[in-house]
Amino acid sequence: MTPRTVCLALALPALAGAQDALIIQHVTLIDGTGGAPVHGASVVVKDGRIAAIGPGDSVALPDGGDRIDARGKTLVPGIINLHGHVGLTKGLVQAQENYTRETVLDNLRTYATYGVTTTTSLGTDMNLVVPIRDAIRAGRLPGLTRVLTALQGFTTRDGYPTTAPGVKGLAIEVSSVVAARAHVKRLADAGADLVKMWIDAHHGAFEKLPPNVFRAIIEEAASRGLVSTAHLYDLQDAKLLADAGLNLMAHSVRDTEVDDDLASKMRAKEITYAPTLTRELSTFVYADSPKWLNDRFFSKGVSANLVSDLRTTLRDAQRADPEQQINRQNLRMASGNLKRLADAGVKIGFGTDTGPPGRFAGYFEHMEAELMVEAGLTPMQVIVAFSRNASEALGIDESFGTLAEGKYADMILLGDNPLDDIRNLRQIDAVFIGGHRVSM
Numbered sequence: 001m002t003p004r005t006v007c008l009a010l011a012l013p014a015l016a017g018a019q020d021a022l023i024i025q026h027v028t029l030i031d032g033t034g035g036a037p038v039h040g041a042s043v044v045v046k047d048g049r050i051a052a053i054g055p056g057d058s059v060a061l062p063d064g065g066d067r068i069d070a071r072g073k074t075l076v077p078g079i080i081n082l083h084g085h086v087g088l089t090k091g092l093v094q095a096q097e098n099y100t101r102e103t104v105l106d107n108l109r110t111y112a113t114y115g116v117t118t119t120t121s122l123g124t125d126m127n128l129v130v131p132i133r134d135a136i137r138a139g140r141l142p143g144l145t146r147v148l149t150a151l152q153g154f155t156t157r158d159g160y161p162t163t164a165p166g167v168k169g170l171a172i173e174v175s176s177v178v179a180a181r182a183h184v185k186r187l188a189d190a191g192a193d194l195v196k197m198w199i200d201a202h203h204g205a206f207e208k209l210p211p212n213v214f215r216a217i218i219e220e221a222a223s224r225g226l227v228s229t230a231h232l233y234d235l236q237d238a239k240l241l242a243d244a245g246l247n248l249m250a251h252s253v254r255d256t257e258v259d260d261d262l263a264s265k266m267r268a269k270e271i272t273y274a275p276t277l278t279r280e281l282s283t284f285v286y287a288d289s290p291k292w293l294n295d296r297f298f299s300k301g302v303s304a305n306l307v308s309d310l311r312t313t314l315r316d317a318q319r320a321d322p323e324q325q326i327n328r329q330n331l332r333m334a335s336g337n338l339k340r341l342a343d344a345g346v347k348i349g350f351g352t353d354t355g356p357p358g359r360f361a362g363y364f365e366h367m368e369a370e371l372m373v374e375a376g377l378t379p380m381q382v383i384v385a386f387s388r389n390a391s392e393a394l395g396i397d398e399s400f401g402t403l404a405e406g407k408y409a410d411m412i413l414l415g416d417n418p419l420d421d422i423r424n425l426r427q428i429d430a431v432f433i434g435g436h437r438v439s440m
């Protein structure tokens, strides 16, 4: 241990202990469990965690503290995003030279202002994300979204998405079980939280990671306590991954309609499904010059130059894209499959695949929630997906996810109730991460 870390370790408990209690009163509480909202609730936060929560008359309030009278307002858990990427993109350019501490912090700051209190970064990271994750966890970077990382993800030699800008040399290209296991061990030693695999032929353009290799990755990850996640496209691959004990499907099945066989495999192993509908939307929506490019809630998170590039460069590229009709069909298929799996009792999580060009941290999480409702889920199902279910998928539900005594106070105070209209999630009064109010 260097003298510097000794000093920080000693200083932290004293700092945390000095934090004033935060008290929110008279609020409508939606706690993320799926239970009925509690009207007139009180929440007491101490040292970053929820010390007491419940109906107003059941919660003993400490003297003093920072009090918020939240009459007419609604408190919901912070959004946990099961599929994001940090660090690689600036403007519309995805490149490894963009990946710096500053870019990562900037991305996490943007997520935070939209109420995303935890994100994941799935497979395109450099190892400098690890000390950032740890600093946020230790309370040394207050107001930033928490991040969990898969570090570098797995594909086969020259497999998808190694032709995407910035990915070649970052993704791990493996063809043998022995090499795959050695890389999982290396990632675990480097501090990864998850492993990520890409299993996608992209309509026959690429070889896929063979099943014996992805089975070994999943098994090795499980033995080291890492959550396994996969990018997938085909129903058949989803079934093979389910049989192999994958933890999280990080995209929708899009080649065909899902069936009862997949649903029963997923239910049996409690596999979480993160539909990433906005990922599909992003592949064609700019061709339509969407109205939301004018939306203040969107433009607050991006530069004016970038909005102008979306209106011209990306619009023209998407209008000329020969895959445009396939991309539109992918969203329709993904929306239908989300509803089918939700109705079949599969655990639905929440993810967006934000980070790459055209998929914007924060704003797209709100659009994702809205698209999930358009697909047929209730606002309550969406809230449970981004809180309880997402925290369980990541194995962090002991301290995160729902709003309950003992958990971190990662939460959003809203001016209107999202159960009435999911778009009310945009009516953000305040975002708290570990009880710290995010500056907007």
Ligand SMILES: [Zn+2]
Residues within 6 Å of the ligand: 083, 084, 085, 122, 353
């Ligand atoms: Zn992704």
